[in-house]
Amino acid sequence: MPESISDRKRSHLELCESSPVEYAGKTTLLEEVDFVHDALPELAVDEVQVGTELLGKRLRAPLLITGMTGGTEEAAAVNRALARVAEAKGIAFGLGSQRAMHRSPALAHTFEVRAEAPTTLVLANIGIVQAAALSTAEVEALARAIGADALCVHLNPAQELIQAEGDRDFRGGVRTLTRLARELPFPVVVKETGCGLSRRVAERLVAAGIRTADVSGAGGTSWVKVEALRADEAARELGGVFADWGIPTAAALLACRGLGLDLIASGGIRSGLDVAKSVALGARLAGVALPVFRAYREGGVAAAGAFVDRLIVGLRTAMVLTGARDLEALGHAPLVLGGRLREWVLAGGGA
Numbered sequence: 139m140p141e142s143i144s145d146r147k148r149s150h151l152e153l154c155e156s157s158p159v160e161y162a163g164k165t166t167l168l169e170e171v172d173f174v175h176d177a178l179p180e181l182a183v184d185e186v187q188v189g190t191e192l193l194g195k196r197l198r199a200p201l202l203i204t205g206m207t208g209g210t211e212e213a214a215a216v217n218r219a220l221a222r223v224a225e226a227k228g229i230a231f232g233l234g235s236q237r238a239m240h241r242s243p244a245l246a247h248t249f250e251v252r253a254e255a256p257t258t259l260v261l262a263n264i265g266i267v268q269a270a271a272l273s274t275a276e277v278e279a280l281a282r283a284i285g286a287d288a289l290c291v292h293l294n295p296a297q298e299l300i301q302a303e304g305d306r307d308f309r310g311g312v313r314t315l316t317r318l319a320r321e322l323p324f325p326v327v328v329k330e331t332g333c334g335l336s337r338r339v340a341e342r343l344v345a346a347g348i349r350t351a352d353v354s355g356a357g358g359t360s361w362v363k364v365e366a367l368r369a370d371e372a373a374r375e376l377g378g379v380f381a382d383w384g385i386p387t388a389a390a391l392l393a394c395r396g397l398g399l400d401l402i403a404s405g406g407i408r409s410g411l412d413v414a415k416s417v418a419l420g421a422r423l424a425g426v427a428l429p430v431f432r433a434y435r436e437g438g439v440a441a442a443g444a445f446v447d448r449l450i451v452g453l454r455t456a457m458v459l460t461g462a463r464d465l466e467a468l469g470h471a472p473l474v475l476g477g478r479l480r481e482w483v484l485a486g487g488g489a
C-alpha cells in the first residue's frame with residue numbers, strides 16, 4: 139500500500155530527531171570565510187543593532203526558523219511551539235509543505251500558528267511540482283487559510299529523485315513561478331531545501347519576477363540522506379552515491395548576490411558566527427531548521443528559544459569584533475576567503 143503523506147511526515151521528523159541526516163563529506167564552506175579582527179572597536183555591545191526588515195515586516199534579529207512540518211497532530215504541536223519562539227524573539231517563521239492540507243483541508247489546523255504568532259512574519263509553503271498542478275486561486279487559498287504573509291515555493295529535485303514515491307517530472311517550474319509571482323497578491327519566496335541555488339537558477343528566478351530567495355545550500359540537513367535512510371536497497375544505494383550532492387551554502391550566497399534578490403541563507407547555519415558570515419556574504423537573513431527542531435525535542439520551547447538566543451549573542455559578538463554597528467555595516471565587512479570557496483567563485487558559482 140502506498141505510504142500516505144502523513145506517514146512520510148512522521149518518519150521525516152523521527153529521522154531528523156536522532157539519525158545522522160547531515161552532510162558528512164561536504165560542508166557549508168562558511169569555515170572558509172574569515173573576518174578581519176578589529177582590536178579597537180569603537181562600540182558597546184548594547185549599541186549594536188541587529189534589527190532588520192523582510193517583506194515589509196520588522197524583525198528583531200536577522201533570523202528565520204525555516205519551514206519544516208505540518209499535516210499531523212505531532213507536527214501541529216511542533217509548529218505551534220516554534221511559532222511561539224519566533225514571536226517571542228521577533229524573528230520569522232516558516233511552515234512545512236502544505237501539500238497534505240490541499241488534499242485534506244481538515245488538516246489546516248496543523249499549520250495554523252497565528253494564535254501563537256500574531257505579529258510574526260509567517261511563510262506558507264508548497265513544492266514547485268505541486269504548485270504547478272494547482273491554480274493560482276488554489277495556491278492563494280492555502281496561504282490565506284492560515285493567515286500567512288507570503289508563500290515559500292520549495293525546490294527539492296534531489297530529494298524527490300531519491301524518494302521512492304517522489305516526483306520525476308520537473309518541467310514547467312519557471313512558468314509556474316512566473317505565474318505565481320504575477321498573479322498572487324502576496325510575495326513568493328523561492329527556497330531550495332539543502333542543495334543550494336546557483337547563479338544561473340537565481341537569474342531565472344529574477345526573470346520570473348521573484349524578489350526573495352533562500353539559497354538553502356549544502357552542509358546542513360541532507361534530504362538525500364533522509365530519503366536514503368527511509369528507502370529500499372536500490373534507492374539507498376543511489377542515495378549513498380548522491381549523499382554529498384549540492385552547492386555549499388557560502389558558495390550559493392556568493393553566486394546569487396548582486397542580482398537584486400533579497401537573500402536568505404540556510405543549510406547548515408549552526409552558530410551566531412555562521413549568521414554573521416552569511417550576512418557578510420550578502421544575506422539579509424539566516425535560516426535554521428534542524429538545530430531548532432532538535433533543541434525543541436530535547437528541551438521544549440525554552441531550549442529552542444535558548445538556541446535562538448545563542449545565535450543572536452554570537453552574531454552580536456562577531457559584529458563587535460569586526461567593528462560593525464549594524465547589519466548594513468556587517469554586509470561591508472572585509473573578508474578573507476579560503477581556497478575551496480574561491481574555487482566555487484572562480485567557477486561562477488554554477489553559472
Ligand SMILES: Cc1cc2nc3c(=O)[nH]c(=O)nc-3n(C[C@H](O)[C@H](O)[C@H](O)COP(=O)(O)O)c2cc1C
Binds near residue numbers: 207290359407
Ligand atoms: C524536519 C524537517 C522538515 C523539513 N520540511 C520541509 C518542508 O516541508 N518544506 C521546505 O521547504 N523545507 C523543509 N525542510 C528544509 C529546511 O527548511 C531547510 O531548507 C533545510 O533543512 C536546511 O537547513 P538546516 O541545515 O538548518 O536543517 C525541512 C527540514 C527539516 C529539518
